[in-house]
Amino acid sequence: MTDISSRKADHIELALQSEHQAQQGSGFDRLRFEHSALPQLSLDEIDISSSFLGKSIAAPFLIGAMTGGCDSGEMINQHLAEAAEACNIPMALGSQRAALELKMPQDVRRWAPSAILLGNLGATQLQQHGLDLARRAVDSVQANALVIHLNPLQELVQPNGDRDWNLVLEAIQNCAARLQVPVIVKEVGAGISPTSAKKLMDAGIQWVEIAGRGGTSWASIELARNSSAIQRDIAAPFVDWGMDSIDLLPAVHAACPELRLIGSGGVRHGLDIARCIRLGACISALAQPFLAPALQSSEAVIEKITVLKEQLRWTLFLTGSRSLQALKNAPLQAVPESFR
Numbered sequence: 214m215t216d217i218s219s220r221k222a223d224h225i226e227l228a229l230q231s232e233h234q235a236q237q238g239s240g241f242d243r244l245r246f247e248h249s250a251l252p253q254l255s256l257d258e259i260d261i262s263s264s265f266l267g268k269s270i271a272a273p274f275l276i277g278a279m280t281g282g283c284d285s286g287e288m289i290n291q292h293l294a295e296a297a298e299a300c301n302i303p304m305a306l307g308s309q310r311a312a313l314e315l316k317m318p319q320d321v322r323r324w325a326p327s328a329i330l331l332g333n334l335g336a337t338q339l340q341q342h343g344l345d346l347a348r349r350a351v352d353s354v355q356a357n358a359l360v361i362h363l364n365p366l367q368e369l370v371q372p373n374g375d376r377d378w379n380l381v382l383e384a385i386q387n388c389a390a391r392l393q394v395p396v397i398v399k400e401v402g403a404g405i406s407p408t409s410a411k412k413l414m415d416a417g418i419q420w421v422e423i424a425g426r427g428g429t430s431w432a433s434i435e436l437a438r439n440s441s442a443i444q445r446d447i448a449a450p451f452v453d454w455g456m457d458s459i460d461l462l463p464a465v466h467a468a469c470p471e472l473r474l475i476g477s478g479g480v481r482h483g484l485d486i487a488r489c490i491r492l493g494a495c496i497s498a499l500a501q502p503f504l505a506p507a508l509q510s511s512e513a514v515i516e517k518i519t520v521l522k523e524q525l526r527w528t529l530f531l532t533g534s535r536s537l538q539a540l541k542n543a544p545l546q547a548v549p550e551s552f553r
């Protein structure tokens with residue numbers, strides 16, 4: 214196993230453990246919808262179909278970027294891709310860096326010939342290898358868009374992580390201007406603030422995935438992998454670093470109304486997906502909740518998608534919202550100041 218493959222295998226094992234989920238929870242529960250005792254509609258007539266990147270999809274959520282580039286990564290991707298295809302739900306790939314560096318086959322398009330697939334690279338790889346790597350990431354899976362992930366906290370905690378973040382924004386800007394497909398920029402669990410979102414928008418980015426604090430904690434996962442006592446000492450106060458998705462979504466939406474947002478980071482069920490839509494996201498993304506089903510089978514992933522869709526439909530029903538458009542204006546109960 215290469216270094217990258219063994220790191221990815223560690224990530225899968227650790228991401229499944231609850232101690233590496235944000236210990237204070239996601240905060241999504243702070244947003245409570247007003248309950249409608251009179252929905253005045255039938256559950257059967259609720260339509261949650263949506264659109265993303267110009268294509269129609271079955272529901273406004275996607276399978277968040279997870280791993281590839283290790284033995285179980287291939288099997289995980291097959292199960293996710295087959296389910297994405299069967300359910301017409303978009304799938305974001307995990308980082309393609311290892312597959313491209315090691316020239317490994319990337320069969321995901323074979324398993325999902327018509328689903329929306331999002332390629333994935335780290336921002337520091339883009340800064341180091343430029344547009345050529347981005348083009349190869351897209352071409353190798355015929356991706357509908359390329360996701361670039363920003364993970365400065367993870368890189369600091371990770372042994373031998375990338376410390377030089379000069380010229381990352383310039384590399385993103387170049388990529389957005391010259392790549393043939395849309396570029397989406399995401400965090401991995403510490404969140405994209407309004408300040409960072411504005412910089413990205415000025416660099417030509419139209420899609421941002423919030424990926425705030427509240428779900429999988431990459432600082433915690435990398436800390437568990439780091440055996441250096443001094444590095445562990447330095448990292449300890451930062452395990453909880455980051456900004457909550459529930460606070461970032463309305464803040465970024467207010468600061469950059471033209472930006473299209475993907476709500477993620479601690480989204481755990483269909484009610485959380487509804488909360489993201491209510492707070493200004495076009496679509497939501499879940500990563501860790503798909504990991505256990507993906508290790509099992511494509512049927513298990515399909516079942517997970519069915520549950521999420523039904524939970525979302527229940528939320529529309531219980532708020533008296535006939536459509537996703539109506540959900541965007543559903544009344545809230547006990548609304549914190551920042552959501553108004």
Ligand SMILES: Cc1cc2nc3c(=O)[nH]c(=O)nc-3n(C[C@H](O)[C@H](O)[C@H](O)COP(=O)(O)O)c2cc1C
Pocket residue numbers: 224225228277278279280281306307308333361362399400401402424427428429477478479480498499500501502504
């Ligand atoms: C096992 C695993 C591997 C991941 N690998 C990647 C990756 O390669 N690229 C990326 O952009 N994000 C990656 N992520 C981060 C997720 O896409 C997501 O932003 C983060 O986990 C927060 O969402 P969650 O709370 O729903 O897990 C990974 C997440 C998990 C659980």
